[in-house]
Amino acid sequence: MIRVVINGYGNLGRGVEQAVSKTEDMEVAVVLTRRDPAGVTTLGAPVAHLDDAADWADKADVCINCGGSATDLIEQTPAAAALFHTVDSFDTHARIPEHFAAVDAAAQAAGHLTLISAGWDPGLFSMLRVLGDAVLPDGETTTFWGPGVSQGHSDALRRIDGVLDAKQYTLPVASAVEQAKTGSAAGLTTREKHTRECYVVAAEGADRAAIEAEIKAMPYYFADYDTTVTFVTAEELAAGHSGIPHGGQVIRRGATSEGVHATIGFELALGSNPEFTGAVLVAVARAVVRMAERGEVGARTVFDVTLADLSPRSPEELRASFL
Template identity: 30%
Template sequence: MDRIKAAVIGYGNIGVCAFDALKESGDMEVAGIVVKPKYLDKLQRELPDYPVVDSIDKLSKVDVALLCIPSVLVPEEAAKILQKGINTVDSYDIHGENLVNMVKRLDSIAKEKGSVSISGAGWDPGTDSMVRAIFEIMAPKGITYTNFGPGMSMGHTVEAKKTPGVKKALSLTVPKGLGFHKRLVYVELAGDARFDAVEKAIKENPYFKKDETHVIPVEDVDRLMDNGHGVLMERKGVAGKTHNQQMEYRLKITNPAVTAQVMVCAARAAMKQKPGSYVPLEIPLIDYLPGDRWEIINRLV
């Protein structure tokens, strides 16, 4: 059976981990890496055995593209690649209506071009949404609380870095309990930037404005960096008419590694779906796994 040819779009924290995960997957291979022109020479020297290009059009054969880029760039990039008839997988992490509306827009493109898109394929909203669904299957009535952290939020860190006057940034998510969080944003200021202006801009950013946010100036952000993260999900609900069903799911992970691994498994699943746009919750779990159907069932059921 031919291996699935996957391109890595972007080579930051997630892109590097996606590259590693693909190399560890027996049924997949790296079709190439797509980066901005300014990174080409350096990466071509570092990875001489793999095609490194500045456009996916320069790769010979791509079945699926892993969009390892900031979430705000995903809608446009996914649409362009789906138009080429290439499947896409992203880890879009802006929850709620933003994700739903993007999936709806991409669905019409994917169906027209015979391609497949899977959006939000990280650990949250990706695999965490599957666990939330399992909780509701077991206890249809009740409340699920999702508590993130403590740990580095990649999406929030990217947004903080984009703030005018910020040289480097790190955004930590700290759980307060019952699904509430606060953000600790450590910033290294650029030049003569004013801290009060930077603080105001970060707190007004849609990524931060809904949560309690503390912006803290530091001399060296790199000394604080740690890609660890986690989640604690709790549900208390009702099964049938029986109350007090309590469930708990806890995760402690290295954020980009697990995000990338889920994306690689979603790339495999994308090859098994009908044309259209999906979120991970909609796809049969068995489609994410390599191997024979009956062997998987025998091992896991």
């Protein structure tokens, strides 16, 4: 059995535990939390404080880091890489090279393997972008996100002073999706492809105008998009925005010869963003353990993972049933 550490137990951590429960070759060794362990209820996994992480270094095979990308994973993954082979879902695309370098240094120093930015985007969508570019070199790729709730962006909202709770929806612009399918989306700007809607619960007396201005100016998250901020009560947020759905699609449109075109499409429709992201992280954690057993050390991405390493099935079964 592959023994898994879940580092952080918010929506994503719970999704990871749910995903592990559906495997036959993995089990949760421990959930690590910054909170009082006595106050954390899991599906059955034991809970320990993050300060005691070193006690589990020789009792686990891989650690899945479940913090937020805005502030947590930048510190969480390098720290965990000193103790474990690790996986994270770091999703601030513009900062991936910086994060990769920091994690690689920590993992190399400890002799561990760590794979960053594994989820569905970055992650599965990244793999499809590479596949589309390789198969149809004469073409263009367009990625759309939503409609749905972004965990990372919602987390970034909740970290703003004066914000008690928040949900952020990413919405693709329908006309832009149609343009991508016909191969005429090359000139579309970031702002023309998506909009963002934020529902925010502000603290009593908080400066709502300042909160809205900070949201709309936030780099990487909202500054490049038409963003709508709606202030609601905690009751309204709970009643109308309790779910965490998401999805999106990658479209590669290219020419195989003069006047002959082909389109590759990959689409996700997710009832629960954190549960699906957790399922991806669990599959990638399996691959990390196998890669580490072969002696690999340092940082990796999903581009370095084989389908065979992701799967719990034997090579013989894959060839017989899936090829």
